[in-house]
Amino acid sequence: MSDALEPVVKEIPPKAADLSAWYTAACLKAELVSYAPVRGCVVLRPYGFGLWENLQRELDARFKATGHENAYFPLLIPESLLTREAEHVEGFAPEVAWVTQGGSEVLTERLAIRPTSEVIIGTMYARWIESYRDLPILINQWCNVVRWEKATRPFLRTMEFLWQEGHTAHASADEARAETLAMLDVYREFAESVAAVPVYAGVKSASERFPGAVETYSIEALMPDGRALQSATSHDLGQNFAKAYDIAFTDRDQTVKHAYTTSWGMSWRMLGATIMVHGDDRGLRIPPKLAPIEVVVIPILRAGDERALEVARDVTRDLRTCGVRVRLDERDAQPGWKYAEWDVRGVPVRIEIGPRDVDAGTAVLVRRDRARGDADHKRSLARTAIADALPELLSDIHRTLYAQARAFLETHTLRLEDRAAFYEAARARAGMLDIPWCGRPECEAHVKAQTGATTRNTRPLDGDDRTCVACGEPATLRAYFAQSY
């Protein structure tokens, strides 16, 4: 094993050597999750839940700002309701978990544990909506769902996962489509400005469409191994669910019409994307806006000189007063040990306060986004200047993480014009392969069979290129192809 492949951190293998092993070890070692005694399920530990709470807070604020309200619907769905929308049932049937017994009583009708809530929410909307005056309904719920997955990984694919699902009903197709696109853009903006993960937003191909949707949109992020990760979806359900669940209203013209509905969701998978995109050989690098701890303060004590502890407490208190999410690490351990641990856990900024700082009235600020040895990895600052300097420092860390991820995405987005090169790149997981595409399912299926890659999403043609790079037929779209998680 070469030096380059030696672990920098105990128990975490180098990221470039084996992304899967790195990812799993990082999630466990950073204490985000713990495996549960239930197959395919994880425990979200306090630090991991802190990530989720920050995602929730940021995303929820965006939902509220666009006129949505939160509500909560039941976990269990009667089988007879679930089967009303044919495509939807067929799409989800293989992964639905069922409750068949309550206590010792065998149920006369099975109850599905929700894999998603279109059915139960649509049923309620049908009762609530009578008039065009009742529309639109703009509701979101934060909840758990269960899908009987065969193979699982923390955040990326678990049998039970946390997410939010928005469900809206509208009087017109145009309004529903506008809602679908608006929420897609909320997700894109959230990914970039909160998680610092650049994404491509676009339309899913027919084969990748949500079961029962008229059109599905997604944001897609690129992982370091060249595979894409679908990070959120937004569905225009047209009148499919409205017709199946009888969501109807009397319009201004006194005729009864079916509503147009949408649904859109982001799960804790987004956290998995964030972890994979930003992490390095020392562990996680959490973008500041998602970080449960933005700043960790580490006092450096010597025998007979514990002044740093008092100063560190003062600094911590001041920062907390300023609204910074700060943690003072007073544990009885060596500073170097603490540095390594908080590096693994990805805290954006570390403040070191030792005897020299106590004397000089300073503190050392260390950025997690920089490599050790970089010129601006550490800097000494007057203690009175810390609170003022932090907001800009945290912003700069966000910008740095985003810029690095953006650069990776751009250098691994290949606009290909040659069929052989396209197939080779698809097999090699070279990244996002951006090509003019015919849009035909049989073409996509062929690419998938040959290379494992599928369309991630598509957008309108932008140039004169009118030939599908994958098959040579006339092109109708531009598509990103990649292997996916």
Place this chain on the structure above:
RNA sequence: CGGGACGUAGCUCAGCUUGGUAGAGCGCUUGCUUUGGGAGCAAGAAGUCGCAGGUUCAAAUCCUGUCGUCCCGACCA
């Protein structure tokens, strides 16, 4: 659901081929010395060897079954 690997102390694993008193490192506890990038010494605690059968005088070790986990593929957020 296919292919592969693995279940032994909190963690990572050795021991199994060739059956014969349960091991190491890390971690943990206590004490002292330390503390600006994962400290040192000393003492100590800790495991029904995943589970159930079978073979045997004797099973972590051999056989059968079973449950679970991880990795690689096929499907999903």
